[in-house]
Amino acid sequence: MAFSSVVRASGAAENCLIEGKNADGKPYYVALSPGWTDEAILNALGLDIRKSKMSRSLGPDGESRTYLLGRKEIHITRSASTGIYVMLYVKDDGTYAEWYLQSCQHNNSAHKSAHG
Numbered sequence: 001m002a003f004s005s006v007v008r009a010s011g012a013a014e015n016c017l018i019e020g021k022n023a024d025g026k027p028y029y030v031a032l033s034p035g036w037t038d039e040a041i042l043n044a045l046g047l048d049i050r051k052s053k054m055s056r057s058l059g060p061d062g063e064s065r066t067y068l069l070g071r072k073e074i075h076i077t078r079s080a081s082t083g084i085y086v087m088l089y090v091k092d093d094g095t096y097a098e099w100y101l102q103s104c105q106h107n108n109s110a111h112k113s114a115h116g
Contacts, residue, residue, distance in 0.1 A: 020088070020097040027096035034084050038065060038076055045088050048074050 017031035032041055039049045043089035052069035073089040083102035090096065 016103075018099055018101055020099040022087070022097050028088075030097070032086060032099050032101060034101035034103060038067070041076060041086060042067060042074060043085065045072070045074055047074055071075075 001095075005084050016035070019031045020028035022028050030044055032044055036044075042049045042052070047067060048068050049067065052067040052070075053076075055066045057064050059077075059079065061081050062077065064075060064077040067074045070090045073091065075085075075087040077085040079085070083100065086099040086101065088097045100111070
């Protein structure tokens with residue numbers, strides 16, 4: 001069953017949801033928000049933060065965390081200059097999806113997304 005939802009970006013990053021892209025550039029129908037914690041992002045992508053193994057590295061303007069659990073690997077990079085980058089990688093089949101989560105404060109339009 002397919003349905004559509006509309007999310008209004010009201011100026012707060014918590015209310016701004018951005019869909020990901022698959023390796024082939026097509027939409028990955030999970031929306032994430034730049035205002036979310038790592039735990040909220042992992043929950044949306046089906047990974048339990050309490051059960052996963054986490055590694056962390058620091059960069060010049062932020063940090064990157066990698067969470068591993070089973071076949072899923074999720075990278076979350078938080079950078080002061082480029083925003084938040086999230087990548088979901090599924091081992092064995094080599095598929096991945098990615099999100100670029102910049103601030104949505106400048107955008108007050110409605111975003112539509114189709115889920116199926």
